[in-house]
Structure formats: C-alpha cells, structure tokens
Amino acid sequence: MSDPTRSRWAGGALATVALTLFLVVNSAVTASAHDQIRSTTPADGQQVTAAPTEVTLRFTEDVLSIGAVVLVVDGHGTDWTDGKVRLEGIEATQGLKPGAPDGAYQVRWRVVSADGHPVSGAFAFSVGALAPTDPTAPTTATAKPAVVDSAGEPAVDGGIPTVVVGIIGASTGIALFALVSFLVRRRTGRRHP
Secondary structure (H helix, E strand, O other): OHHHHHHHHHHHHHHHHHHHHHHHHHHHHHHHOOOOOOEOOOOOOOEEEEOOOEEEEOOOOOEEEEEEEEEEEOOOOOOOOOOOEEEOOEEEEEEOOOOOOEEEEEEEEEEEOOOOOOEEEEEEEEEEOOOOOOOOOOOOOOOOOEEEEEOOOEEEOOOHHHHHHHHHHEEEHHHHHHHHHHHHHHHHHHOOO
C-alpha cells in the first residue's frame, strides 16, 4: 500500500474511533440527565401540626401525564390519596382525604419525565405531636428518587458515573483502533509478499 492509501486508512480509523467515543459519551450523558425531584410540600422529614389537604412535588423538568402515581400511606398501610394526580408543568399535586390521623406518612411517587423515562422515589412527613424518639435507636433513610427500568422496577443505580463512561469509551476506541490497524496491516501483508 502506498503512503496516501495508508494515510486514508489511518484517517478513517481515527474518525471511526472519534465517532464511537462521541456516541458512547453522548448517550451516557443523556441517560444520566433524567428528571429529578426539586422540592416537596410538605418537605421531606417535616412535622406539620394538622394533616395537609394535598401534597405537591416539584421536579427539575416537566412531567408527562401518563403513568403518574402518588400514594400517601400511613403507618398502617392505608392510602390517604383522594382523586387523580394533577400535573401542571413541573408540579404534581395529589389531593388527600380529610380526617387523616396524627402520625407518620410516606409519600411514594412515580412519574414519567419529559424525556419519556419513568422516575420514582419516596419521602416522609409527620402530622401532629409525635412521641420523642430514642437517640440511640437506629434511623431509617428515606428513599432517594430513582430511575426505574422499562418494567417499572427500581434500577440498581440512577446513572453511570462519568469515570466509568470515560473508561468504557476509551477502551472501545482503543479496541476499534487496534482492530482497524490489524486489518490494514493484514491487507498490506497480502499485497506485498
């Protein structure tokens, strides 16, 4: 093979590697940019004196009207929601039945973000005066918003760390470059004994 032909092959191989790296990094960044919850009313962990008439969740992006679910469950497993979730832009508001007793409540939610991916999570609040807690007793963590898979089950992680994406992209690029280089050398070897 002459030098111009070899240069074209090398240029093509580098372009392929660059395109592959761009696609891998771009798809990983897009996948990790799902909608997230910004704030809630009542706030996570807040103690209110009277039962609220509704709970409101505010997200970083608009949410779609399909598949939105908000449950407000007391310590006995009773759901206190009343009617359907109202969605307006970045807000999801769920009405509550009157007469909710004092105690702890968990709000479990699932919405579909504007990019079409379902996200879910939970937060807690309490109503009325609660008995003092034992400071030596173990505490439970409130669930963070999580990405769910296509079956609606919580995914293992909400995204791929940037370092992992970089390592995967670099490894893919190096492997493609090595493959193209091997094929070019092999082809060159066949033409010139």
